[in-house]
Amino acid sequence: VKRLQIDTYGKARDVVRLVECDQPEPGPDQVLVAMEASPINPSDLLLIQGWYGHRPQLPAGIGTEGVGRIVAVGSAVREQRIGHRVLVVPNLKQSTWQDRVVVHDDDAISVDASADIHQMAMLGVNPITADLLLRSFVDLAPGAWVAQTGGTSAVAGYVIALAKRSGLRTLNVVRRPEAIDGLLEAGADAVVVSDRDLRPQLKEALGGERISLLLDATAGAPVTDIGPWLGHGATVVSYGGISGGTVALNPSDIIFRNLHVHGFWQKHWLDVTTPEEIARTYTRLQTLVVDGTLQTPVAATYPIADHQTALAHAARSGRSGKVLFSWQSHE
């Protein structure tokens, strides 16, 4: 079987290799999954460079999430599991950019095999992140404003959809004006552009109202600019730093309006949550993928043999959607 591997940390084009390995055998509590689709997320690119919160011992397989079919089970696992399409829980204990992966039975959650396979392959990381960001830190009353940076990201798209269902309003910061119309059509209540002066745009969007929750994926100047628009007791959650900048708030915003600042990492939640609760959460979100509430565009799919092209595409600015590895035929 083939897998993508790194032997050293560095730029993806220099360090990611396709290697041939023996087919892994599932242990008693494990299942063997034949991978079908697996996205490339920004965190994968960070991990390859050694800049992520998790640094596996090298050499290491890579790839965090995805779906596949169970093709073999260990002695303690029911044989009926064979043939199920499963989501591999993205707890970074296994790597998904390989033809076949062994995972603990608890980390292989059955999903609807009739649903769109690419949307299902992306369920593991971003929809659950959006769900947890919206509900883990603060109870928001209907009509409350949720602001978010990185408005064109997949996470932000899921936040817009989930916020809408809960009657929350979203204010989205993007860096490309051409993204405004699409986000408004998708249900965003306001979209502002970070390469223009944000202050008049925020004033126009919010009027006399204030933001209750700021979800920050980018760091950098937009966070500082949004600071004065955060309401008394508002919450700021830093969950990504894709601009490479820092999260800077004016101390008078933090002190005099009693702001609460938190970090969020999905892996922490997976590490401290029971397998039953993890499975329940994915099952609940899966129904929203199946009914079309949670969708993210797909820019392209590639076989793992084309990893150089795929990884370069995933790293590109202004992508039209997610880039995935796919094990289905690419005619």
Ligand SMILES: NC(=O)c1ccc[n+]([C@@H]2O[C@H](COP(=O)([O-])OP(=O)(O)OC[C@H]3O[C@@H](n4cnc5c(N)ncnc54)[C@H](OP(=O)(O)O)[C@@H]3O)[C@@H](O)[C@H]2O)c1
């Ligand atoms: N903490 C957690 O547990 C957790 C979980 C999931 C995701 N995340 C983080 O959430 C963020 C979004 O992830 P995703 O998978 O949803 O992203 P994605 O769909 O792959 O999209 C990438 C986003 O980053 C933006 N971007 C890229 N470079 C940027 C820069 N230099 N300055 C500002 N924006 C930039 C892109 O804007 P353009 O469209 O303009 O290119 C796009 O909105 C990432 O930082 C990711 O690591 C964190």
